[in-house]
Amino acid sequence: MNRNWAGNITYAAAEIARPSTVEEVRGLVGYGRHVRALGTRHSFNDLADSPGGTLVSLAEMPPVVEVDTASATARVAAGLTYADVAPVLDAHGFALPAMASLPHISVGGAVATASHGSGVRNGALSSSVAELELVTAGGDLVRIRKGDDDFAGAVVGLGALGVVTHVVLDLVPSFDVRQRVHEVLPLDVLDDHFAELMSCAYSVCLFTDWRAPLLTQVWVQERVDEPAALDVPWFTAAPASGPRHPVDGMPTGSCTTQGGVPGRWFERLPHFRADQPPSSSGDELQSEYMIAAVDAVAALHALDGVRDLIRPVLQVCEVRTAAADGFWLSPCGGRATASIHFTWTADLAAVLPVVALVEDRLAPFAARPHWAKTFTATPDAVAALYDRLPDFCDLVRRYDPVGKFGNAFTDRHLGAHV
Structure with missing residues (x-):
């Protein structure tokens, strides 16, 4: 198979190599002209491709x-x-x-x-x-x-x-988690309570289909060894009457257990079960943007202003949070982060203008696109979001002086700086 998981990218690499030892990897890289690592193909753009070169899959390496x-x-x-x-x-x-x-x-x-x-x-x-x-x-x-x-x-x-x-x-x-899903919370509740809601449990995820200014689902994941969350009057979302899929109307069998049933961390923190296919919603595209958490409410209201244009090509939108880190090219670098994720229909021609619209609405918030998903921001616009990009390009020059690991994606986003 020479396509990514979503089927929207056809790899132009000449071959896919599957080494079974580190020494074989060293040989492939050392003698190869153009080489890229290939993971589980969940990138929605050409980040992983190596046109005319070799994609190195590590799937047959010892499972250490x-x-x-x-x-x-x-x-x-x-x-x-x-x-x-x-x-x-x-x-x-x-x-x-x-x-x-x-x-x-x-x-x-x-x-x-x-x-x-x-x-x-x-x-x-x-x-x-x-x-x-x-x-x-x-x-x-x-x-x-x-x-x-x-x-x-x-x-x-x-x-x-x-x-x-x-x-x-x-x-x-190790720890245990219980997961509860609630439904229908007005968007304006977040005006005064976003930080409180997102920090009330170990993990909180918000979903909307942008049909109206409301959250369709709130997924709350509590550690069993911590107090139960959301015993507050402003939280008016009702407990779901049964299992839910993030996309309304989709079968729930692929989703992790809900209803407050305790389970191990790795069986509750993901949305989807490991023993099921990675999606039951069919063909899709994905985009995601990371902004400062303090800007999340303003950003969501900005999107609400164009929800009638977003909705026709949207399956679901999700809001999550992440702590700040110090990695040079991390979209979470240097700031407590809110991520706004879009699962689109598979119609790229229809989706791209809406992606550009979303990026325009999020531009005032210095929104950093997920590197492996669909975005339209220019390389210069993305580069302006990363102060340490020149330092990273110095690393590229030292570790890869001949451009062996370069491709069209890195040429676009790093080429002017390397």
Whole structure:
């Protein structure tokens, strides 16, 4: 298969290689002319492609999950998915602070693009990284550890510095979560209570279909060892009468257990179950924008002003939060973040003008697009959102002086600076 998960990108690489050892990866990279790592194909743009070159899939590498209980870390193969890794960590009494809505994504791909879960206390998935092992342009195996000068630039690396083969993750003690879904909360409730709502539980996710100025669903994920949330008069959303899918009317069998039933962290924090396909909503495109959390209410009202134009090509819109981090190219870098995510229909021609409209409405809030999703912002506009982009380009020059890991995406967004 030479297409991405959504089917909107056809890879132009000459081959897809599937090494089974680090030495094979080193050989492929060292002798290759153009090389990119390929994860679980959940990018909605050409970030992962290597036209005329080699895509390196790590899916057949040994499924390493080595837990060090003394240091509360785990060394894991970058090609594994979070669904592969999480149960092993839990069996050793450990957890990750956050999980993305889809546990089907690869560790390496999620880290490289600053993909995230939800919760005001929880950083993006890259925030758990303590060390990277990557193969650089000459075929050398390099380790970059937390505290090293290059670490903050290399973790969210967009695949531009090399092929990451393994990562070491910081862990926390395992925990149980109960998940409750509530329905129908007026948007204007957020005017006075957004921060309170988003911080009332371990993780809170808001959904709207923009048919009206209201939240269609509020997903609340509470740690079992913390007090129950939302015993406040302003929260008027009613408990859902049964399981819900974020997209109204879709079958709920792919969704994680709701109704307040306790379960392990990795079985509740994602929206979708690991033992089901990653989506039951059919073909889709996705966009996502990260803004400062303090601007979230104003941004949502700005979108409400054009909801009649958004709605015809929208499946669902989700609002989440993430803690600030210090990675140079992280959309959560330097600010407590609110993310506004759009799951669109699969009609690219109809979607792109609406994406441009959304970006125009969010421009006053310095909205940073998710690197791996559909966006129309110009490279110059994106570059202006990242003060450390020139420093990252210095890293690219040092780690990849011949441009082996470059592609059309990096040419657009890094080319003027490298």
